[in-house]
Amino acid sequence: xxxxxxxxxxxxxxxxxxxxxxxxxxxxxxxxxxxxxxxxxxxxxxxxxxxxxxxxxxxxxxxxxxxxxxxxxxxxxxxxxxxxxxxxxxxxxxxxxxxxxxxxxxxxxxxxxxxxxxxxxxxxxxxxxxxxxxxxxxxxxxxxxxxxxxxxxxxxxxxxxxxxxxxxxxxxxxxxxxxxxxxxxxxxxxxxxxxxxxxxxxxxxxxxxxxxxxxxxxxxxxxxxxxxxxxxxxxxxxxxxxxxxxxxxxxxxxxxxxxxxxxxxxxxxxxxxxxxxxxxxxxxxxxxxxxxxxxxxxxxxxxxxxxxxxxxxxxxxxxxxxxxxxxxxxxxxxxxxxxxxxxxxxxxxxxxxxxxxxxxxxxxxxxxxxxxxxxxxxxxxxxxxxxxxxxxxxxxxxxxxxxxxxxxxxxxxxxxxxxxxxxxxxxxxxxxxxxxxxxxxxxxxxxxxxxxxxxxxxxxxxxxxxxxxxxxxxxxxxxxxxxxxxxxxxxxxxxx
Amino acid sequence: xxxxxxxxxxxxxxxxxxxxxxxxxxxxxxxxxxxxxxxxxxxxxxxxxxxxxxxxxxxxxxxxxxxxxxxxxxxxxxxxxxxxxxxxxxxxxxxxxxxxxxxxxxxxxxxxxxxxxxxxxxxxxxxxxxxxxxxxxxxxxxxxxxxxxxxxxxxxxxxxxxxxxxxxxxxxxxxxxxxxxxxxxxxxxxxxxxxxxxxxxxxxxxxxxxxxxxxxxxxxxxxxxxxxxxxxxxxxxxxxxxxxxxxxxxxxxxxxxxxxxxxxxxxxxxxxxxxxxxxxxxxxxxxxxxxxxxxxxxxxxxxxxxxxxxxxxxxxxxxxxxxxxxxxxxxxxxxxxxxxxxxxxxxxxxxxxxxxxxxxxxxxxxxxxxxxxxxxxxxxxxxxxxxxxxxxxxxxxxxxxxxxxxxxxxxxxxxxxxxxxxxxxxxxxxxxxxxxxxxxxxxxxxxxxxxxxxxxxxxxxxxxxxxxxxxxxxxxxxxxxxxxxxxxxxxxxxxx
Numbered sequence: 001x002x003x004x005x006x007x008x009x010x011x012x013x014x015x016x017x018x019x020x021x022x023x024x025x026x027x028x029x030x031x032x033x034x035x036x037x038x039x040x041x042x043x044x045x046x047x048x049x050x051x052x053x054x055x056x057x058x059x060x061x062x063x064x065x066x067x068x069x070x071x072x073x074x075x076x077x078x079x080x081x082x083x084x085x086x087x088x089x090x091x092x093x094x095x096x097x098x099x100x101x102x103x104x105x106x107x108x109x110x111x112x113x114x115x116x117x118x119x120x121x122x123x124x125x126x127x128x129x130x131x132x133x134x135x136x137x138x139x140x141x142x143x144x145x146x147x148x149x150x151x152x153x154x155x156x157x158x159x160x161x162x163x164x165x166x167x168x169x170x171x172x173x174x175x176x177x178x179x180x181x182x183x184x185x186x187x188x189x190x191x192x193x194x195x196x197x198x199x200x201x202x203x204x205x206x207x208x209x210x211x212x213x214x215x216x217x218x219x220x221x222x223x224x225x226x227x228x229x230x231x232x233x234x235x236x237x238x239x240x241x242x243x244x245x246x247x248x249x250x251x252x253x254x255x256x257x258x259x260x261x262x263x264x265x266x267x268x269x270x271x272x273x274x275x276x277x278x279x280x281x282x283x284x285x286x287x288x289x290x291x292x293x294x295x296x297x298x299x300x301x302x303x304x305x306x307x308x309x310x311x312x313x314x315x316x317x318x319x320x321x322x323x324x325x326x327x328x329x330x331x332x333x334x335x336x337x338x339x340x341x342x343x344x345x346x347x348x349x350x351x352x353x354x355x356x357x358x359x360x361x362x363x364x365x366x367x368x369x370x371x372x373x374x375x376x377x378x379x380x381x382x383x384x385x386x387x388x389x390x391x392x393x394x395x396x397x398x399x400x401x402x403x404x405x406x407x408x409x410x411x412x413x414x415x416x417x418x419x420x421x422x423x424x425x426x427x428x429x430x431x432x433x434x435x436x437x438x439x440x441x442x443x444x445x446x447x448x449x450x451x452x453x454x455x456x457x458x459x460x461x462x463x464x465x466x467x468x469x470x471x472x473x474x475x476x477x478x479x480x481x482x483x484x485x486x487x488x489x490x491x492x493x494x495x496x
Numbered sequence: 497x498x499x500x501x502x503x504x505x506x507x508x509x510x511x512x513x514x515x516x517x518x519x520x521x522x523x524x525x526x527x528x529x530x531x532x533x534x535x536x537x538x539x540x541x542x543x544x545x546x547x548x549x550x551x552x553x554x555x556x557x558x559x560x561x562x563x564x565x566x567x568x569x570x571x572x573x574x575x576x577x578x579x580x581x582x583x584x585x586x587x588x589x590x591x592x593x594x595x596x597x598x599x600x601x602x603x604x605x606x607x608x609x610x611x612x613x614x615x616x617x618x619x620x621x622x623x624x625x626x627x628x629x630x631x632x633x634x635x636x637x638x639x640x641x642x643x644x645x646x647x648x649x650x651x652x653x654x655x656x657x658x659x660x661x662x663x664x665x666x667x668x669x670x671x672x673x674x675x676x677x678x679x680x681x682x683x684x685x686x687x688x689x690x691x692x693x694x695x696x697x698x699x700x701x702x703x704x705x706x707x708x709x710x711x712x713x714x715x716x717x718x719x720x721x722x723x724x725x726x727x728x729x730x731x732x733x734x735x736x737x738x739x740x741x742x743x744x745x746x747x748x749x750x751x752x753x754x755x756x757x758x759x760x761x762x763x764x765x766x767x768x769x770x771x772x773x774x775x776x777x778x779x780x781x782x783x784x785x786x787x788x789x790x791x792x793x794x795x796x797x798x799x800x801x802x803x804x805x806x807x808x809x810x811x812x813x814x815x816x817x818x819x820x821x822x823x824x825x826x827x828x829x830x831x832x833x834x835x836x837x838x839x840x841x842x843x844x845x846x847x848x849x850x851x852x853x854x855x856x857x858x859x860x861x862x863x864x865x866x867x868x869x870x871x872x873x874x875x876x877x878x879x880x881x882x883x884x885x886x887x888x889x890x891x892x893x894x895x896x897x898x899x900x901x902x903x904x905x906x907x908x909x910x911x912x913x914x915x916x917x918x919x920x921x922x923x924x925x926x927x928x929x930x931x932x933x934x935x936x937x938x939x940x941x942x943x944x945x946x947x948x949x950x951x952x953x954x955x956x957x958x959x960x961x962x963x964x965x966x967x968x969x970x971x972x973x974x975x976x977x978x979x980x981x982x983x984x985x986x987x988x989x990x991x992x
Contacts, residue, residue, distance in 0.1 A: 010539055013536040013539045013540075014539065014540070014543075016536050017513060017536050017540055020516060020520055020536075021513060021516055024516055024519075024520060028524075028719065030715065030717055031716040031717070032714075032717040033731065033732075035734070036734060036735070036772060037735070040509040040510075040512050040513050040731070043506055043509045043513075218528070219526065220526050220527040220528050221526055221528040223524060235529065235532070238526070238528035238529050238531070238532060239526055239528065239532070239533070276532060
């Protein structure tokens with residue numbers, strides 16, 4: 001067991017090295033650094049994989065599994081072995097040939113997808129996507145499943161979650177959101193445009209650093225930089241790095257994305273340092289990770305309390321731009337609801353509808369009940385049904401997201417699950433913390449962070465997601481908290 | 497041979513990954529990132545070493561060596577095999593036990609040295625240093641040597657160079673420098689202090705970027721950042737990064753160090769990209785590397801021509817500070833000669849004397865003709881003899897440099913060799929380039945860089961240092977060019 005944990009930690013160190021190379025590539029690398037960096041990364045990933053499936057490590061995993069089955073392990077060690085075994089047996093079920101074919105197909109597919117999107121020509125992408133769907137269906141067969149083949153894919157991102165459970169939750173959510181959105185659309189309440197003039201980027205950086213710090217981001221254990229696409233990466237809990245993107249016409253994009261990534265980072269910084277190097281130091285699921293980013297970004301970062309504290313400070317940095325702006329304008333602006341074609345630009349109300357339609361489509365694809373060539377039609381039909389808008393081009397429709405070209409089936413639902421978890425966690429935290437609203441108005445987030453640390457962050461993968469949610473909130477995941485939150489907040493904003 | 501080169505390139509990629517981790521540690525890493533980063537690096541270095549000495553790679557090296565011995569290889573392939581074999585057989589001669597003991601001793605020693613330096617107490621460091629000298633003498637025995645055991649250590653940094661040759665060159669140099677320095681000291685010519693007011697760091701950064709770019713540094717294939725100690729690192733010729741340190745009281749420190757590191761970087765950027773992954777893509781020796789940095793830093797960066805072009809530009813950035821300064825003041829200031837206790841602060845005239853005394857001492861240590869406990873006395877005696885000054889404390893004397901605590905015996909001479917090579921290369925370039933002086937006055941360095949590229953950079957390790965110098969300059973290394981340069985330049989400045 002000791003030897004097993006030691007070698008496992010080495011694998012984690014290697015993986016951290018890969019992350020450093022990725023981060024550097026996104027943040028610092030000069031133009032001509034690219035080609036050979038890609039090779040360096042893929043070499044390192046190869047070494048990492050070889051180590052994981054090497055005979056030596058395999059033997060250690062198998063003997064640890066025997067100890068687990070013999071019931072001899074502490075809770076912590078049991079968690080470690082269970083999680084490694086899960087990944088290990090998954091890898092073992094996929095023949096090398098299959099893994100190679102999938103990886104080669106998806107690495108080619110991204111460029112093909114980009115070309116198809118650029119040319120607004122789904123037929124360019126069709127053969128590739130058909131092949132990928134075929135391979136993912138094969139993958140599900142190889143992994144095995146009880147109910148739906150989609151479960152086998154979902155399991156990578158949201159262990160323990162099933163298509164059936166998601167379907168139940170999502171239909172309830174959809175049946176609430178679609179009519180609610182249409183009521184908002186009929187509302188006469190209008191949002192004022194508050195963007196005037198230029199917002200110098202250095203000043204935005206200064207504000208964002210202040211916000212991240214106030215929320216609890218530890219700059220001695222992390223950084224905030226710029227990159228083309230915002231992301232969070234962690235090498236270990238003492239070095240967690242977030243990035244954002246800036247526009248000098250709109251400070252709210254970088255603020256929102258900084259808060260979102262800070263949410264991810266607070267989770268990673270909240271994992272005990274001594275747990276680095278095993279699943280005890282890993283976040284429990286993508287959905288729960290997303291719950292942290294979305295809670296800070298939306299429930300907190302788009303609340304009136306938040307802006308009562310931060311707007312005066314923002315105004316101090318951009319006095320000209322906001323000379324005639326009041327808090328209620330900001331609040332209305334950051335919470336504007338508009339049915340839109342593009343998921344990544346969606347507001348809190350419509351965002352989940354984007355996810356629900358992707359889930360429905362990819363589940364049907366993997367279960368084989370729809371054909372890949374029918375995707376544009378199916379897509380456009382759902383957009384009309386859920387948002388009441390027409391899709392003018394596939395570029396703005398079925399071709400908008402990169403995920404499927406990378407074979408990431410089962411990933412999308414975690415975005416919406418994150419929103420649902422966030423509302424449920426927040427409701428529980430609010431019950432537990434006496435003066436939360438008052439604290440937030442004063443720019444104090446320490447008690448909330450402490451609650452998240454204690455109930456979520458410190459546990460790593462010690463509990464399953466289901467158990468973690470149950471322990472933290474007293475009940476299983478359900479959409480009610482999110483629907484209540486949305487209904488209350490937006491009924492007020494849109495005077496419904 | 498193909499398989500051998502392929503695996504060798506993988507080793508180079510791994511080594512580049514280690515360099516990225518190091519660079520990030522020095523430039524970006526937050527405070528709490530440290531402990532685990534050190535472990536990640538040492539893990540990766542372990543993997544790198546295991547790969548190099550693995551049975552699979554060993555077999556490839558041996559069979560490549562057979563092809564080399566059979567005379568079947570092209571010049572390029574022969575160079576690759578010869579160089580890898582050199583390193584490989586060196587590694588094979590050192591038993592694992594020995595390597596471990598040396599590495600453990602030196603990693604402990606750095607902290608002990610730092611403590612001793614802080615407390616000005618050589619006796620704290622003495623047992624450790626005695627042990628290190630013993631181990632390095634052992635290393636020389638294990639490696640083997642013809643003449644002096646020092647040759648076996650020198651060979652790592654300056655392949656082909658011998659203690660005897662250095663001794664000859666250095667005594668000639670010393671016999672010129674010591675009396676020349678004393679003439680300068682007696683000169684009545686005085687240097688004016690030109691530093692007035694503050695020099696905001698962002699402005700210095702801007703100026704340094706402009707200088708580096710003018711010299712030929714390609715910012716699409718590199719970066720300029722800040723770190724505690726200036727350094728250059730390369731992942732491959734398309735990603736070469738330099739750093740410097742800033743003081744807001746003195747812009748000349750960062751300018752000089754930026755030019756120095758740019759010199760190193762221009763060498764690395766000048767290596768053909770397609771040679772990455774083998775010794776063909778490696779610089780030929782530390783001495784020649786240093787010749788590049790020192791040529792740009794001193795011969796060019798401290799010339800009148802250079803400042804004729806750059807001073808008006810510097811003045812435009814700092815108009816207040818330099819309101820009453822003229823080019824001759826700048827020229828006098830950057831070339832001020834002062835015998836000093838600290839090597840890293842030394843000027844062009846005294847720098848080599850610092851190196852010569854270190855060489856004499858470490859050669860005697862390794863040959864066993866002096867005892868470690870006598871070092872302070874020997875050190876202080878040499879400082880008196882060469883510089884005519886007293887050493888007040890060991891902190892400012894024998895304890896000032898980190899090198900010996902790291903076991904880097906044989907490294908110091910490469911600094912002075914670099915100065916000698918630089919003068920010899922520059923004299924040859926000046927013979928070949930018609931209007932070099934006129935070009936430099938106009939801030940044009942393209943012809944000079946082209947000369948360095950053609951004669952030095954592109955060759956990697958294809959020729960030995962000796963052969964490279966012979967081809968580029970028509971003769972073997974000798975100190976005459978450097979002495980002529982120093983004598984001419986400083987006789988004028990100090991009106992001797």
